[in-house]
Amino acid sequence: MDNFKKAIRPKEEDFEDFSCHLTQLKTYRIHQYNGFFFERNDNEVLLDKNIIICSIRSAMENHKSIFNSTKNLQPLSSDEDGLFIYIPRNTTLDTPLQILNVIKTFEPLKIEAKTLIIVGENSHLKLIYCDDTVNDNLSKTESKISVVLEKDSSLEYYKMENINNLSSIFTDSNFVLDTNCELKTFWLSINGGDIKNKLSVALDGQYARADLNGLYMVDRDQVVDNQVSVSHNQPNCHSNQLYKGILDDSAKAQFKGHIYVSQNAPYTEAIQNNRNILLTDKAVVNTQPFLEIYNDDVKCAHGATIGQLDQGAMFYMRSRGISERSAKMLLMFAFCTEILSKASIEELVDTLQDIIKRRLHGELSSCENCVLLCSTPCGTSDVDFI
Amino acid sequence: MSLLEIKNLHASINGKEILKGVDLTINKGEVHAIMGPNGNGKSTLASIIAGRDTFDVTQGEILYEGKNLFELSVEQRAAEGIFLGFQYPVEIPGVSIANFMKTAINEQRKYKGLDPMPSMEFMKLMEKQKKIVDLDTKLASRSVNEGFSGGEKKKNEIFQMAMLHPRLSILDETDSGLDIDALRVVASGVNALRSPEVSTILITHYQRLLDYIVPDFVHVLFEGKIVRTGPRELALELEEKGYEWLR
Ligand SMILES: Nc1ncnc2c1ncn2[C@@H]1O[C@H](COP(=O)(O)OP(=O)(O)O)[C@@H](O)[C@H]1O
Ligand SMILES: [Mg+2]
Numbered sequence: 248m249d250n251f252k253k254a255i256r257p258k259e260e261d262f263e264d265f266s267c268h269l270t271q272l273k274t275y276r277i278h279q280y281n282g283f284f285f286e287r288n289d290n291e292v293l294l295d296k297n298i299i300i301c302s303i304r305s306a307m308e309n310h311k312s313i314f315n316s317t318k319n320l321q322p323l324s325s326d327e328d329g330l331f332i333y334i335p336r337n338t339t340l341d342t343p344l345q346i347l348n349v350i351k352t353f354e355p356l357k358i359e360a361k362t363l364i365i366v367g368e369n370s371h372l373k374l375i376y377c378d379d380t381v382n383d384n385l386s387k388t389e390s391k392i393s394v395v396l397e398k399d400s401s402l403e404y405y406k407m408e409n410i411n412n413l414s415s416i417f418t419d420s421n422f423v424l425d426t427n428c429e430l431k432t433f434w435l436s437i438n439g440g441d442i443k444n445k446l447s448v449a450l451d452g453q454y455a456r457a458d459l460n461g462l463y464m465v466d467r468d469q470v471v472d473n474q475v476s477v478s479h480n481q482p483n484c485h486s487n488q489l490y491k492g493i494l495d496d497s498a499k500a501q502f503k504g505h506i507y508v509s510q511n512a513p514y515t516e517a518i519q520n521n522r523n524i525l526l527t528d529k530a531v532v533n534t535q536p537f538l539e540i541y542n543d544d545v546k547c548a549h550g551a552t553i554g555q556l557d558q559g560a561m562f563y564m565r566s567r568g569i570s571e572r573s574a575k576m577l578l579m580f581a582f583c584t585e586i587l588s589k590a591s592i593e594e595l596v597d598t599l600q601d602i603i604k605r606r607l608h609g610e611l612s613s614c615e616n617c618v619l620l621c622s623t624p625c626g627t628s629d630v631d632f633i
Numbered sequence: 634m635s636l637l638e639i640k641n642l643h644a645s646i647n648g649k650e651i652l653k654g655v656d657l658t659i660n661k662g663e664v665h666a667i668m669g670p671n672g673n674g675k676s677t678l679a680s681i682i683a684g685r686d687t688f689d690v691t692q693g694e695i696l697y698e699g700k701n702l703f704e705l706s707v708e709q710r711a712a713e714g715i716f717l718g719f720q721y722p723v724e725i726p727g728v729s730i731a732n733f734m735k736t737a738i739n740e741q742r743k744y745k746g747l748d749p750m751p752s753m754e755f756m757k758l759m760e761k762q763k764k765i766v767d768l769d770t771k772l773a774s775r776s777v778n779e780g781f782s783g784g785e786k787k788k789n790e791i792f793q794m795a796m797l798h799p800r801l802s803i804l805d806e807t808d809s810g811l812d813i814d815a816l817r818v819v820a821s822g823v824n825a826l827r828s829p830e831v832s833t834i835l836i837t838h839y840q841r842l843l844d845y846i847v848p849d850f851v852h853v854l855f856e857g858k859i860v861r862t863g864p865r866e867l868a869l870e871l872e873e874k875g876y877e878w879l880r
Pocket of ligand 1: 646647670671672675676677678687
């Protein structure tokens with residue numbers, strides 16, 4: 248059934264300046280259309296700071312020195328291109344960068360997107376990467392991203408997946424952290440027919456820290472699969488995985504969490520948690536921790552839970568006059584938003600909470616395609632909870 | 634008409650009979666103490682009144698203001714004025730007390746056909762009722778009961794009672810585990826809310842609570858039945874003699 252057409256580069260004039268659900272949020276926006284990047288070097292702040300945002304091919308030609316001096320770059324095949332972002336050393340961007348990949352098609356479409364990001368020594372970046380379908384047609388997106396964090400740098404990375412029920416998205420993400428780097432990820436699978444996220448983090452320098460948070464909300468026949476892998480290759484690194492999911496109807500989820508601790512990595516601390524709430528008997532979760540530890544001086548912990556909403560808490564809330572439906576909402580909302588507790592962009596957290604709330608109200612499908620394009624709340628919720 | 638009438642109530646869990654014919658009538662404005670040794674069905678009785686469905690009622694009835702209580706859902710009972718102070722208050726991580734109370738008040742108001750309480754009014758009410766039980770001022774943003782000490786949890790129950798001003802409060806061992814100061818605070822909270830319109834059931838082990846909240850009646854629930862009813866002095870007698878002589 249592979250009658251997918253491969254996406255071709257849209258004409259510049261077809262490109263629309265899509266609005267987005269994060270409109271209230273000030274970001275430096277980088278547009279992609281069906282995985283193709285549109286170069287617009289017009290932002291003075293970014294130019295001033297010598298931040299490079301261009302195609303990978305042009306970076307290979309025009310910024311050879313960066314390419315040659317950065318380890319861990321995978322070569323491009325001859326017909327590939329993608330988005331290149333380079334943050335020079337000692338640069339702090341207070342406003343987040345946002346990559347907005349808009350997926351729009353009228354026939355089954357296969358999309359490939361590739362992104363390469365280098366955060367220079369002692370630089371600090373916040374990045375929001377959204378994949379959104381804007382109509383109801385079938386698409387298949389394969390998205391690869393490689394991120395290199397040089398010494399003493401940090402990245403706070405938000406990935407938002409909100410695609411229609413027919414569409415699939417497979418992401419393959421690799422992060423390499425040098426000494427004393429800090430990575431925080433917030434992976435939000437908000438909607439999609441078939442979502443698979445492969446996330447690999449290599450802690451290649453001492454004192455590197457990775458805090459990996461994920462949330463998946465699936466219903467109907469949706470499928471979501473998260474494969475998270477952290478390699479502790481140097482001493483004194485910390486990693487934390489917290490993935491949470493709510494499954495309704497006959498949705499399926501899989502979580503595979505891999506922690507690898509090399510022989511060279513004493514004083515490692517690695518934690519992994521996967522928590523799931525099943526709202527029906529038909530929903531299925533498969534959770535598999537996989538710990539590979541070759542060093543004795545290690546603190547490792549992992550846990551997984553699959554359960555229903557806490558009945559004791561439900562009764563307690565209802566005994567105060569809260570309806571069963573609202574009590575469920577409050578519990579689910581609290582469960583989901585825990586993963587945002589370490590997110591630092593306050594306005595973004597507010598918006599994400601709103602999206603989560605709407606998703607829980609089952610309003611996504613009633614909003615034509617997605618919540619993301621409707622700027623006015625389409626809520627039917629009768630209770631206004633915070 | 635009595636506020637609450639329990640007639641020949643039998644209840645069991647997993648086929649084991651816990652309540653074996655309870656009769657109890659509560660009128661408006663009265664304070665009743667229910668005492669009795671552990672495991673004799675006091676919390677079961679309280680939970681059934683509040684609407685917990687883990688117990689099977691096999692016989693008997695409960696009338697609340699003359700109406701069949703079993704026809705009301707848990708939340709409808711709350712909106713009709715029934716409040717249960719839990720023996721073991723539940724922790725709800727991630728749900729702030731402010732949010733919890735606001736939702737509760739507004740859903741109760743909705744049931745009564747009223748508009749939501751304006752935010753300012755709600756904030757003022759929180760401030761006022763917190764003082765009754767001397768609760769931490771940062772309370773509003775904390776998650777419900779999460780990380781609370783035993784005493785704070787019990788105070789939080791009384792605080793919620795004050796926020797919701799019920800007509801029938803059932804306080805299930807609200808005094809257990811409290812030191813004398815906390816006990817005084819809880820008791821003065823209950824007394825502050827006492828009125829001819831409000832009835833209270835105090836479930837307790839210790840007669841010391843009754844030094845602070847003086848009941849109109851004391852009942853002994855023993856092996857699933859109320860075996861003795863008397864005035865406040867009955868509590869003193871129980872403290873002296875224990876329960877075995879009732880057998
Ligand atoms: N959820 C339950 N499952 C099984 N047995 C229970 C449950 N709750 C209470 N019981 C039993 O019911 C009896 C009465 O308990 P309870 O009402 O809590 O007593 P009290 O409050 O008087 O100490 C006890 O024997 C207790 O073990
Ligand atoms: Mg009890």
